[in-house]
Amino acid sequence: MVGCTAQEILTMTHKSPLVIIGAGPAGLAAADVAGRLGIDTIVLDDQKSAGGQIYRGLSDIGDNLLKVLGPEYKSGRELVSGLEHASVTWKPQATVWQITEDGTVYYSDPTGSSYLQSEQVILATGALERPMPFPGWTLPGVMTAGGIQIALKTAGLTPEGEFVLVGSGPLLLLLTRQVLNAGGKITALIETTPRQNSFRALKYFPGMLKSRELLRSGIQLTGVIRKHGIPHYRHASSLTAVGKEKVEGLQFRSGGRMHELGCSVLGIHIGVVPNIQISRHLNLSHDWQPVQHCWYPRTGPCGETELSWLRIAGDGRGIFGAKAAELQGTLAAWSAIVSLDKTDQSGAKEMIQITKEKLLPLSSARPFIDCLYAPSQEFLTPADETIVCRCEEVSAGDIRSYVDLGCTGPNQTKSFGRPGMGPCQGRYCGLVVSELIADQRQVPVSEVGYYRIRPPIKPVTLAELASLHKQGM
């Protein structure tokens, strides 16, 4: 780029009508729509291969592993081809760390930091596992079920020795099946779903019946656990992971008494929540979901936001799963394309209508699942000794004491004890800190709010910023 003016660089390499952030099901489906119409599109993702966490490692997976992961995983193959269109540029290992209000997207990749100017942006950054804090969850050997699944998908690994899985939600059961298929062993499966959730969920069961596929896979999973004779505890509570330098066991209450199981790896999981790091950083409105206990960014039917150039698709908009994410990606792309005015409008509007109809049955099962797997209170407002902010080592008791000293919201806690100011920037404590403050103040979480997310939303080094300046910024 030597000898170019800043303006030339902009038009040569840094401009694209459509930028898609995230190459999971939603982002890939959106890229496919744009690619078919020949619209210049750039897709960014912080991983090396496309597919998102759900289809992670799919492009170079061996047949043995494919068998283990099951048919759902395989269905991602077709999606990845959305990147093959001539007008679509794929940028792997590209971490977005800032978006400004005019839609300029700043990111770093192995070559340094760059930025893109776009007319339309689709945010498809998916979900994160919900924090599941309990005493001892910071010990080495305690890992998220999603993390253990990634080790299996990308490296063919399964935990050695005593492997205990604890928590709730579909992913916990899916991982159980995948580890067993891979020849791994599971010492025990401990479900923390509170008993009353089943009663509460019952009234939504008719909706679940509309989604045959989900129902069938749920029944299959329960069968697999029974067939392998894995000790299965239900309605567990009062969790503590014990161990000195690393996890050695799990204590919990189930069936009216305390248990202790030895373990060398403890997989934990209580569902997923939208990754709202970017939508928060853009100051968009978010609505508190009282059943799911998390925030959803406020969006219109096609993922429209308060910013005319930004749409959100997939689990980052609300948790509906991979199949729904694909359709939402398609919707967001058509709707962005209508705004770009690049195609026959009536055709696009028809596609939007068709896609909306396909989405309906996928949403109908959600109220049942959300209600059944609503997190139990002990992980929302954990015991005082529990570390809540893993980065800055702030406990639940610390947060409660800040409230007693007059702290009213999450941003204020930062001046008391730095929670949320470590490198993860509140990704693993934000929800819990808001719940704790709300509980201590006896007000709704919606009144307490969430951390303000400031750029850079992922750590960037000064050297990376310097490389940006060399490009004429």
Added chain:
Amino acid sequence: MASVFRFSRSINRDTRLVSIQFENQVIEAREGETIAAALLANGIDFTRKTPVNGQARAPFCMVGTCFECLMEVDQIPNLQACMIEVQEGMVVGRMYGPRNPDDDT
């Protein structure tokens, strides 16, 4: 019973073997896997000690969210071991305590 925090190579991926150096030992890894995965497979049971209380921490999320896997890779501190693939001859070390701000420039 002493617990071992280690993962087994249950599924053979047939990718090339590479050697990486971890704190004065040479460990074996498979091309295409992340540093964090290679450490799990080798029973390396912590990746950093926290700046505040010196607690041992190990890979937790494996997707770049939790920052528990911060390590020094080829002399660059505070990199996420779960986001970087292994390469022949790579030198990897644990992080002890906070980052030195001078390392940024």
